[in-house]
Amino acid sequence: MNSFKYIFSLAILLAVLGSCQKENFDDISFLETSGSPAQISAFFDITQDNTGLVTITPNGEGASTFDVFFGHGASTPAKVEAGKSVQRIYPEGVYNVKIIGYGITGKITEKVIPLTVSFKAPEDLKVVAALDAGNIFKINVSATAKYETVFKVYFGEVANEVPKSFIEGETISHTYTKVGTYALKVVALSGGVASTTYNQTVTIVNPILIPVDFESPTLDYAFINFDGGNSTVLDNPHKTAGNPSNKVTKMVKGAGQPWGGSVLKLGANIDFSANKVFRMKVYSPRVGAKVLLKVENSSDSNQAFEKEVTTTVANEWVDLVFDYSAINTSNTYQNLVVIFDLGTVGDGSSNFTFYFDDIRLQKNLPASLSQIKLPVNFEGETVDYTVTDFGNNSTVNGTDPVNVTNKVKVTTKPNGAETWAGTTIGTGDGFATKIPITASATKMSVKVYSPAIGIPVRLKIEDSNDGGKSVETQVVTTKANEWETLVFDFTNHATGTAALNLAFNFNKASIFFDFGNSGSGKVFYWDDVQMVASDSGVLGLPLDFQSLTLNYDFINFDGGNLTVANNPAVGGINGSSKVAKMVKGAGQPWGGSILKLPNPIDFSVNKTFTVKVYSPRVGAKMLLKVENKSDANVNFEKEVVTTKANAWETLTFDYSAISSVALYHNLVFIFDLGTPGDGSANYTFYFDDVTLN
Template sequence: MKTLKYILSAIVLLTTAWGCEDNSFDNLDFVESAVAPTNVSALFGVTQDNTGSVTITPNSEGAVSYSVQYGDDTAEAETVSQGESTTHIYAEGSYNVVIKAIGITGLSSEITLPLEVSFKAPENLEVTIANDEAVSKQVNVTATADYAISFDVYFGEEGNDDPVSGNIGETVSYVYTEPGTYTIRVVAKGGAIETTEYSQEFEAVAIVQPIASATTPPTRNVNDVISVYSSKYTDISGVDFNPDWGQSGQGSSYAEFDLNGDTMLQYINLSYQGIQFAAAEDLSEMEYLHMDVWTADVTTIETSLISLTNGEKPVVSELNADQWTSIDIPISAFTDQGLTVADIHQLKFVGDPWAGGTVFIDNLYFYRASTSEVSGSLPIDFQSDYVFSSFDGGSIATVENPDTSGNTSANVAELIKGDGQTWAGSKITVEEPYDISENTVVTMKVWSPRVGLNVLMKFEDEAVWPDTSATSEITATTTVANAWEELSFTITGVDSSLYYYNLVLIMDNGTVGNGSSDYTIYVDDISIATFLDFEENYAMSSFDGGSISAVENPDTTGNTSTTVAQLVKGAGQTWAGSKITVEEPFDIEEGTTIKIKVWSPRAGLNLLMKFEDAAAWPDTAATDEITVATTVANSWEELTYNITGVDSNIDYYNLVLIMDNGTMGDGTDNYTIYVDDISQN
């Protein structure tokens, strides 16, 4: 029922306004961007008892309350909260009811609605019933009558006896479960006991439309695309997909069709349709125009590029009925006709002008062949092109980073799990095999829509399934939602006699995806983590009472490495410590994350880390000193350091570690720690 729909809308609006995680009122940015309520309306309901009792239910988008002026001699307006109603007794007559919708910031919008109260039965009832052109199986009913205030429509579908109500003169809608012929009954109501009815047999029809998204999701690098309409890329701004070129006079119309969250352009009864850019686009470096088109009843589509300089040139493409047609038109097909493509400001589509028909268009963009060299092996940062493929419902593409908070990369990889197999996924193939061995730690930044999403990683050789050989499948689980985090995968089951050319990623293995945002993740910066693991010799030294040496791992619970580094702080200076020196400078920059496994005899032990250049003290230059405290005793844990104060002009050859800086050590077990697997992101 319409009243219930209004109440539910109010609940959604209030939940959206107040359901944020941060309940403080420090951020008032929404005040500056707030707008007055829109789509203000009200539903009138009248009792059929000659009393003149009218119930008024206001509604809008963005209001929290309403001021209702009844339009008679009542001096004061009635205040009504969103989702509530007010009832008023009217004498017979005509009134103008003023509804003022008030938003959370005090901004308001106003509408005046006519109301006629009569104790006569409604007369001259006229009803219009029509199928909706854009929504399948939706029927729209409009009713007018003298002496009527509202009307109820009983749509006659079995199992649903509730009417849909509207004010007289308005249109109400209903979507049937199945197409077919139904008895639609309209009851016009005024203030009188008597009502007036109308009934009609009417056929609700299904609009033939796609039931699945386009089967060729874009995988091209964002740097090689100018997108007009696509969820995979950032579209050029200010595009008008329905400019008034007179096509509506020939029965053509436009809607944005939503297919389970995947929106697409829908051109109904297509004679011709334009798309207007906000500014002219230079397509000189582009090589193709791509679009995916679905139709049930249009045989060809004519596509024109329109130049500011020398008009338009068309190209005709054949369409396949009842399926998606993937179209790639060479830009040369336009330029060979003499068209200038340096100032394209419009597109035009022409269907079957006299036959009508509807088309759905998605993934509308211009592109060129890749301008980047194909990259491979680790690390993978998606700033250049990679060889991607997917299987059994998976999808992978390079896209612009949707969230630069926590990851400033321009491009990342988008992975989608669609409706296919439970193991649907994607893989990244390289020309030289991945350099991995048993217990290699691979890190990967992941942006997930939810906590608890499982990401499976494995490496495969180049054989074709079912002859494929692979490492063990390692799964890591996301711990945050709608934010970047780094996941670690310790790769096992590595056969050293094989060459692994494929990195395979599967989300939620064992569960069928649906292609929605809940099954869409972004990944970036896939790299091998460990750069100091103490399984080989390093140049190590100490100063002012510190000591460092490679020793056998004293506790393999939580860290299975054979060899680790032992650090001891003896009596000397309060800054006694140790350093590890490398032949090539450490590859660090501002914000670099360093992780280190630490075994400490006590919780709360402070371990300082910094990087220094090769100069001798006191001429040494260093990064900032970052200190992290241990949280457990007598067991391994991983500490994380975000390195700051990095001068990019300096080469850092020394990694310095100091425990409990400012406190004198004594060389006992209380000042002895073990470190391992110092890794960099």
């Protein structure tokens, strides 16, 4: 009776399972195309006591188990799981050990590996130890010998080193952590007590080459200081958006000669065959300081070329340009010479303390700056981000108080500034193109970091040729000392100003902080001036999860659970109020979510995705995949690893290799592919602003 009950229950269960339909996210059809195991090999180790006891460890990519045929004695193989070993006692001789690797689908690959068992000391030991062509810190070692079973190598970098083992036919590698001279030792071992040793001195050098950024912990930036100049590498004391580098060089010009400076010897000749424009970042205590950059032949200082430029700003990083187009390229130059204020003796004070960084060569002189246009983010190197203050306002380039790599503007409304003090975004000529205000797109946004809640901020747009043709609107700040995105809707024009007239040629914008109040010293940071996209009612890129009318209908699968949620950390690079929240719970290693778009994604021009991600840990993987809506086999994917924990960062997915012929409608999001989640905070991720660039 019990047997019948169990059979009946099983039948019901099978019927239920058969009636359920499921998205094919746990499809294992990939097993049918899974390849055979590859790179089959074996590691031999032998005791040095004349017993002939050999330990055999088979290896292979994609192999879960192995058969080991010892080539001696019984023909029955030993079954060995991946990562395990088997032992065998051999008499002296040469044996063919056959390894058969089995993949998860039953496919096999086999390889025969010779094993030498001898109780003699190895003879005719030959070692090849060569630096890697692609990494000057890496050495590759291989060896041959008679009567040897295994080699052990000591790379000589640490005390009490545990040697690494390898066999004949293998190459073993090691990457040194710093420059220096090391004693490499290779020991050939047989089954006997005696061994044979090979010794070699390895010298690791790391020459200083152009470009020079002073960031390498392995390079010795050994300046030769002369006649009062004193250059040292140190932590960047002025880390800003203009130079977020960790390390820079500090030059103090003290008492000595008017030409006091420093020389940096390079490890190779500077190549001026194509690039003839030097650039160098400089931080000067004053405007009008002279900066001379000179190159010299290492043996003949008469073979030299130099250019001098003058600083135009004080206490701010600037990128100076040195035109070397007239240099004689038939000479060779290995030395860089830096001199500040040539012709003036320094006094070692802060007035003669300079910083420099990022010395590099480029092909052409920088292009003339282009006129500003929307969107404005202050990041472009060839855009003129000059602003025009009025009413005693003061605006400068500044450092984002949250993210030092982000370039922003900083506006101070000083004591006594007019109630109407403001700042025109750009020059009086306005934007290069018309502001695209239309009947369905009437909003602009500005990210603002305000010192207090409730401060009125006004935005005005106008015709640069006729100031009477304008409209302005006003909002108030809702956050203090953190970023927020203020949205200005010009259909809600400010009291006493003209209504929005779409016939006007709006090409100029001005922002007014604390409008209507006299200046009191308040400081405002601002960034990202742009149009607010009209809500078309159609789901598509970019995705910002802010819409109240769009249906973000996520299809969650195998443990992935994606929803729209409140931003857990508003500020920095992400001031959005709404973001996507992924909780990866128990399920499959590939658990994730799909978002189906009604129209195919256009990859004809833009092929780089960026996504803002907030991860609970460094090293988490995010996979972004696109699929055809009818055939999931038509797809493309890229995976990127997070570098920050509990902070927003922008991840970039390179889709340059995607087929522009196929159609892709679906976006698939998977975190930590290959690892099942547990639904905890450690498997809770947020992302936002999925954008195709």
